[in-house]
Amino acid sequence: AISNDTVKIGYLADMSGTYRDLAGPNGQSALEMAIADFGGSVKGKNIEIVSADDRNSPDTSSSTVRRWVENENVDMVAGMVASSVSIAVSKILEENDKLGIISGSAASSITNEHCTPNHIHYVYDTYPLANGTASAVVKEGGKSWYLLTADYAFGHSLESDVRRVVEANGGEVVGAIRHPFPTQDFSSFVLQAQASGADVVGLANAGADTTNAITTASEFGVTQSGQTLAALLLFLTDVHALGAQTAQGIQLTTGWYWDMNEETREWSDRFMEKTGVRPTMVHAGIYSSTIQYLKAIEATGSDDAQTVRKQMMDTPINDMFAKNGKIRVDGRMVHDMYLAEVKTPAESKNEWDLYKILRTIPAEESYRPLSESKCKLVNN
Amino acid sequence: MSMIFGVPLAVLSGQLLIGIINGAFYALLSLGLAVIFGLLKIINFAHGAMYMLGAMVTVLMFNALGVNYWVALFMAPLLVGAFGVVIEYFLLRRIAGQDHIYSLLLTFGVALIIQGVLINWFGVSGLRYAMPDMFKGGINLGFMFMPYYRAWVIVAALLVCFGTWFVIEKTKLGAYLRAGTEDSQLMQGFGINVPLLISLTYGFGVALAAFAGVLAAPIYSVTPVMGSTTLIVVFAVVVIGGMGSIGGAIITGILMGVIEGLTKTFYPPASSAVIFLVMVLVLMFRPSGLFGKEA
Amino acid sequence: MNTDATRNYEQLNISGLHAYYGESHILHGVDLVVHRGELVTLLGRNGAGRSTTLKAIMNMVGRRTGSIMVNGEETMSCAPHHIARMGVGYCPEHRGIFASLNVHENLTLPPIVRSGGMSLEEIYSMFPNLYERRFSQGTKLSGGEQQMLALARILRTGANMLLLDEITEGLAPVIVEKLGHVLTQLKEKGLTIVLVEQNFHFAAPLADRHYVVEHGRIVEEVRADELSAKQSVLDGYLGV
Amino acid sequence: MDQSPKIADIHKSIVKEQAAQERKRLMLNAGLLLLLLAAPFAIYPVFLMKILCFALFAVAFNLLFGFTGLLSFGHAAFLAAGGYTTGYLLSNYSGLSTELGIIAGTLAATFLGLGFALLSIRRQGIYFAMVTLALAQLVFFFFVQSEFTGGEDGMHGIPRGHLLGVIDLENNLNMYYFVLAVFIGCYLLVQRIVSSPYGQVLKAIKQNEPRAVSLGYNVDRYKVLAFVISAALAGLAGSMKSVVFQLASLNDAHWHMSGEVILMTLVGGMGTLLGPVIGATFVVNIEYHLSQGPLRDWVDPILGGVFVITVLAFRSGIVGEIQKFVRKNLG
């Protein structure tokens, strides 16, 4: 049955801080689009949205979510970027047996040591990003790597993933620098990377750190001196900020790109009408996951967390966002990922025409296999 | 090739140069702070925001009106400076003579407002600003590749720093300013229009920050939050130099740039902590900073 | 140059002056007139409101009502720096030496408001201590030296009406004597002087007239020639 | 000696006045206590606990800022130290009863506070603020680096456990009354400190330090003690918070937190006992409610506005202004 005759979705994301552009207010638009496209109601029960700024603070978020689920009968919480927030929220959802669909976070720990039976990690995580980019670059001859790593848990895990992949593919990591988070001026790190003479300079960081590193790299002519830049976590918004001029030639892995096919273009146009910008993979993921969620309720006629989650796990996902998508027992939604390269100014027809997709990385290759999982829900 | 602590000399000299470049940059930012604190006893927590504004204005003027870098180099500080005067006139003036802490809180509030509004307008992922053509590329110094633009940054920053220092420490105007901040009422009693002087000084201080912002636009990603992290570091620099010591701010700025640069080579993770370490150590032995006058 | 013409020229005319510091009402309707070239003292007990009167003239108190005419111009609406530009020189009660400037800078700080001020040489020869210490920080001077500096400072500006607040405070007798000379010289130059003093013995021989201030009002006016006659009255007010 | 009766009278009146104020304060406190006892039935307990924790934090800060005149810009360090220590112990040593974990957290903050104090206490005014800021930054970097804090993921799933091994704190009401008890205890302690002989000396130091020295007081020692007490209470606040939310995160160590507590104290009214409490309540509330309301995206600018307005319009804070008003119009 559908609890108190409404399906209530709480949208929690950073609306005003460093992660705003990933999900933020536009993420809510995506959510609204999903509900509208679904018909505004499920099983004749209407669908409501509540939303809040997570302030990137786990305790603010957790008091918000507690009230949502304990007093306001919220059935599902969507969005969530900062890993501290996602983890905190998932714990609360577990206590109250509600569902969470995390679309913004990168940390693979969310479905590993921190996995719960009450959340799904939908769009991407660091594992396939490192995996996809690194293996591809090594295969194309980038044997020796030099890493610029953001010096905190996220960076560290990204770095170790890269090391593994690079070595697995017969390359080697000749050096790594752990730079403070955040860093504005990368010149001295870039300089050291150049001095190392490695084929590839890998950026194991995110957001402003990455864009700053790339800007500086191009200023110091890293690519001219024959080194390749590999960004391990780069979003469309970042590339857009850098511009094709600066970012051209960078290889990256993404879960989705707006200009892949008719479906994606059609949806993105509608999104752009609403928001004025092109969607990131997170936006698309929020849309897709919400549709999947509602479908599951439609099918089971219940909005109970476990029922819905089970249903979602049993249904393969093939939609505008995900190909060969499947939600695993650990809550990880695995799907095809794509290796992309940033276009040159010549190739790029407009400010958002930024990627060319080099190849597809099949779902099963990309995400961390359950065999390596530390998740309590996985029995191995 | 000779090595120092396992670091090739070439790399080291490169790092030193980079250090000096960033130092010049710090110098410029901390100079503005020092001027504002030293002369107005205002702890300007909006300084980071003003630096950010300088960069933002540069980009926006380019996108909207195609204003080029050189024009921006004058326009942006001018606009931000004017904005500063407005803030001084309508806000800071009302708490003149109150405890430092109030100016700190007020400007901190102002910074939150500016930053928050810009985030809502332009997002956080940053605006694009192309390197002006004449600065594209660079020269190979043998031990490193030196982008022309960085060279320009040193020259520009140091020139402005020296000019400011000279005016404040060596001219009558400077004397008025210094005295006016101690007892503005009495200065007025001598026939000097102190309120005007103060507004202009604050405007000038933040204009310096904006100038640094313009210099930053082509090399750092320009976002509404770019100032907030820089702020605290620059503060540390000013304190180490001795709050309000103009020359101190400049020298310390460069010094810290170098120290930070070396840390980035020998133990990168500490490179953002090192400045605070230095600060604690310095203040232990020189209670009012390296160049600060004993209270 | 003390012709009657100038003597009758009202350089300062205060009427019905009230002054407030925030809540507290300090001056309750002060009326006084000072003619060009006169030396007038404000006597009274501690807290009577003499300093406040001077501050009020400079527009340095919280709030003022009433009228203050300088050279026949109403100044109630003027900012302090305008008043100074009218040739009013103010030497504050607690000296107001600037710590961030050295003695020399302190001395040369106030801008010249009119011609005919004393030259640096004259001033240094008048206060040799200051010359000795001219490069040390203003506030590092001894109490007395600071007092001298504070006075010397406004002698430079060429102001033709001086408001002096307790300039002999903490000065050695010899210096006090010297200040006596200085003031006489200034008078001869035709300057107008309003002097707030505790030290009656210093003020008496110099002044043309004395005003006695009590509880923010002028309660008595004594001309120099009436001094002996009204001595007892005066003592009553000053509690000597 | 005809004077002596008069003196006696004056003296009597003074003592009477003291007693009267004492009574007023008692009544006020009693009223508040009732309010707080009833609150959890009207308002969501976890939220109330959050308020209490921050109120305690602000009260601790105000002891130093408002009553000793020392502006610390590094109090976040103590909040975090308390939180992480308690969190770490409770999560890794099951069977450790909660209050022990909290005490340990408080002690950790206390010693950290002592360290801070010894390094910073000789610095004057803004330099003091900046040294504490610098030290706090170093502590922050330590927390970012070290594994046990879980870096920016934060420390999660801290068990609330049992108070004295018996009272189950998983139950929000139990937890609430425990937090409330601790809060009241600390509040009264601070109240006592301020009026104590020691408090008098602090007051004196704040108002005229050289004079205090010339009266034979070793001011540095008094300041250190004040700093340490303040740090301890801040740490306690952090420990409680980590137990309440069952998590500890870097936000508590970030310098923004040090700024926020200043805001709370200022908005409420520095140098007043109740001020920080009111201030904390106010700030936590607007932040919480705005972040969910239609003005969701504008929380920071609005907080900024609050800063500005407070500083410009009512510098002595909510409580301070009320006191002024009362003094003006009612006696």
Added chain:
Amino acid sequence: MSDQYVLETRNLVKEFKGFVAVNDVDLQIQQGHIHALIGPNGAGKTTVFNLLTKFLIPTRGQILFNGEDITSTKSAQIARKGVVRSFQISAVFPHMTALENIRVALQGFEGTSYSFWKSGASLNRLNERSMELLESVGLAEYANTTTVELAYGRKRALELATTLAMEPKLMLLDEPTQGMGAEDVDRVVELVRKAAKGRTVLMVEHNLSVVSKLCDRITVLAQGAVLTEGDYESVSADPRVREVYMGTGASGERGAVAEAEASQ
């Protein structure tokens, strides 16, 4: 045999970056005396005070208190030994009542100053003594007034009372009558006389009438060095003193005429 002196300095020197403010000063203050330190402005009087109370560190020389070397003792200690000073500018706790000002001084002896758990009422025990002290400086009716609101003269009186509260063996008064009207001056003179009973006082004073009324012995400083020493008559008779300090008509009143300061 130095122990007949309460306070003694030997070759006391203070230099400020080359400038010698106090030059080889030997002071000897006798038990029970009211001892005046006079001299032209900038002679070094305040600096001497600062040295005696360790607000400044001597460059060279020795300071003995009751024969004990206190050259390297800290300010607070010295105060507790019974050497208490007043300041050239009045030093009070502005936002405390007059009563509280005194109590702060008194509670030092209670040994409870660190006990932050004790109730404030525990200090009421001190009220009686405090009132006595206030009375002795004629401030009884201001006991409950906040100090800022007191006029300058009263502030100084209050400061003196606090100083007395310390039961000082040796009082250092820097220009106690500065900036006071005649009335207040007389009051202070009486106060000091009363206070001096059973104590020793060292004071800086420019008001010669005060000096002549109060002081048993006078040391004249000029340009940092001791010019002469003796009782009022002998000192005021000394031509050098007249020259550098008193001026010719040294009647004990200020304002007589003299030729220019010839001290350089």
